[in-house]
Amino acid sequence: MPNHDHQMHEGDSLREAARGRLEETGERWTGMRAAVFDALAGFDRPASAYDIAEAVSKSQERRVAANSVYRILDLFVGANLARRVESANAYVANQHPDCLHDCIFLICDSCGQAVHLDDDKVSGGIRDAAAGAGFSASRPVIEVRGTCEDCGDADS
């Protein structure tokens, strides 16, 4: 079970939380950044920068290049608005940008969905193991590939 309550967000509430968080870091919430955030949050699974570029191109009715998207995604990751899923070369919106965690992703190899867990006990164990090897951890990457409940139920 989680060891504290999060302010969870969705839809407009998430957008506003993201905007607030980004502005706290001294960055601007521009139209382009809003469009990228909306596109990212609109996916129900991890989205690649190119997926997002395509979605934004559609919503803006003009071509948006990948590198603009990369710039903004890097900014988002730095500000905790988004996370990178390393094993999928993709990104997800962070549902609670105000709250910093080492997080765990459960990624279904069948449907592509990614669930985000926060378990400070597990991540603490990893940080301890790293520290025990004389290693100073800055960014744990904890991802589990496998099969989600829905896909496991019925072997389609």
Next chain:
Amino acid sequence: MPNHDHQMHEGDSLREAARGRLEETGERWTGMRAAVFDALAGFDRPASAYDIAEAVSKSQERRVAANSVYRILDLFVGANLARRVESANAYVANQHPDCLHDCIFLICDSCGQAVHLDDDKVSGGIRDAAAGAGFSASRPVIEVRGTCEDCGDADS
């Protein structure tokens, strides 16, 4: 501390262990596979498929294409002779191919070295956390980016 002893290998011993393990799976230990394994084991840090292709090209004195290397690396990963480091898009030789673990990589962002830990307690915790969310884990990816002891000592 590790919770059991491994048969650790290096040099020729590692090569022989790898060969034995691969042949146990019903695959052949060909010259090309040996060359790829030697190249991989010769790197002191995670190596990309293209790094390995280049090294093998040199040792064979002919051009070896990346896709051949990928095929062989996939085979190695499947047979537990090598591991993929997801956060670096790279591969490392497994020092004890006879022994299957969820493993933890500590990757130094400064020098690029990767240390391989086996800690069944930590990985068990992750599998438990996944199971608690109804998720059937097949392949945990546990990597920690940070700074190793050597690079942290003196801030060059």
Next chain:
DNA sequence: GCGTGAATGTAATGTTGTATCCTGACCCGA
């Protein structure tokens, strides 16, 4: 208005990973 720096656009290029089809070595049975 106008200069300045931040944000974004444009284009090219580099890196990583896959797909497809083909060749050559080897084995095996007729």
Next chain:
DNA sequence: TCGGGTCAGGATACAACATTACATTCACGC
């Protein structure tokens, strides 16, 4: 010895992911 099957690997092309350099535009203080 001939044919056919299998499989490792080669060649090529291409798809997907990511970065770089430089030009242009925009917001804001003055």
